[in-house]
Structure formats: C-alpha cells, structure tokens
Amino acid sequence: MDIRLETANLQFLDELYRIEEECFDEEAFTKRQLAYLLxxxxxxxxxxxxxxxxxxxxxxxxxxxxVKFGHIITLSVVQSYRCKKIATCMIKEIERLLKQRGIVECRLEVREDNYVAISLYKKLGYQRIGKLERYYGSKHGLYFKKLL
Ligand SMILES: CC(C)(COP(=O)(O)OP(=O)(O)OC[C@H]1O[C@@H](n2cnc3c(N)ncnc32)[C@H](O)[C@@H]1OP(=O)(O)O)[C@@H](O)C(=O)NCCC(=O)NCCS
Structure with missing residues (x-):
C-alpha cells in the first residue's frame, strides 16, 4: 500500500473532521477547534x-x-487502515521535523484506558511522566514524554 505524508491544511478540514469524529466520538475536537489547530x-x-x-x-x-517541546494534540487513523504502521510513520516524521527545528522533546496526553495508543507510544520510546486526574471527564489521562 502506498501511503504519502503531506502537510494538512484547511483545504482538508471536512475530511479531517470526519476522521476526528469517527475516531474520538464525544471527545472529538469540533470543526471550529480543528480549523484553529490547523x-x-x-x-x-x-x-x-x-x-x-x-x-x-x-x-x-x-x-x-x-523547555521548548512538541505537543501531540491529536492523532488518528481510520479504522480500515489501522495496524499498518501509519501512525508510527506519522509520529516518526513529526519527530524528524521537530529535530530539524532544534526541538528535542515531544509530549502527549492519552486516556488511561486507551491501551492501543499507549502501546504505540511505548513502542516508540515515550515514557510515562505523570497522571492527569479526570483529564477526560471522569477518565484519567496519562502524560508521556520522549527525548528525541
Ligand atoms: C492509536 C492509532 C492512531 C494507532 O494507529 P495505527 O496506524 O493502527 O498504529 P500502528 O500500525 O503504527 O501501530 C503501532 C503499534 O501500536 C500498537 N497497536 C496498534 N494497533 C493495536 C491494536 N489493535 N492492539 C494492540 N496494539 C496495537 C502496537 O504496539 C503496534 O505495534 P506492532 O504493530 O508492532 O504490534 C489508531 O488506533 C487510532 O486512530 N485510534 C483512535 C484514535 C486514538 O486513540 N488516537 C490516539 C489518541 S492519544
């Protein structure tokens, strides 16, 4: 399968919002928030x-x-394309772009019961540095960081 990575911009907003909704349900960013982030x-x-x-x-x-650090705000892969290392590729490319800018740390939050994402981050060398009480409504978050 041929997957290309390119900069995401406002042109893609509708498609990105559809993916965001599919992947995060009620925790999804709104379209307006996504537009702001992009x-x-x-x-x-x-x-x-x-x-x-x-x-x-x-x-x-x-x-x-x-310190100056990269903060992963959102990451998602559509269901039918999962387990093909697409998230791995995107994170590795982000890490490369951060290092290119002289940034040597990357951080993120993840819901404590999101075992798939936690496994992904650990595999890529992220280490848990804290717990975020009720960060996701009633659910706790975990704070991870990696030195690049
Ligand atoms: C988390 C997510 C982005 C992973 O995307 P992906 O492209 O399928 O991930 P990859 O193929 O790069 O997987 C890399 C590693 O993640 C873990 N992983 C991925 N899918 C997994 C699954 N179904 N079960 C267990 N571990 C899994 C494994 O450690 C895997 O390494 P391996 O293939 O050597 O076993 C995707 O599942 C997703 O979009 N989930 C919903 C949104 C989300 O939770 N985002 C993260 C928010 S913090």
Missing part, C-alpha cells in the same frame, strides 16, 4: 493519504514552558 502559528500537521483519500492525520503544537 492554522495555528505553532502547528505542525501531517495527513496520511493513499492514492485517493486521507486515511489519518496528526497535529502537533510547538510549545514553550521550561
């Missing part, structure tokens, strides 16, 4: 495309607290 000055975005459609996407924001 156009944020500090965003790095990627869409994974087969020869016809977008089959996954990732949005990362570059943030500064004590």
């Amino acid at each position: 156009t944020a000055h500090n965003a790095i975005t990627l869409a994974a495309k087969d020869d016809r459609n977008i089959v996954g996407f990732i949005i990362v924001q570059v943030e500064i607290t004590d």
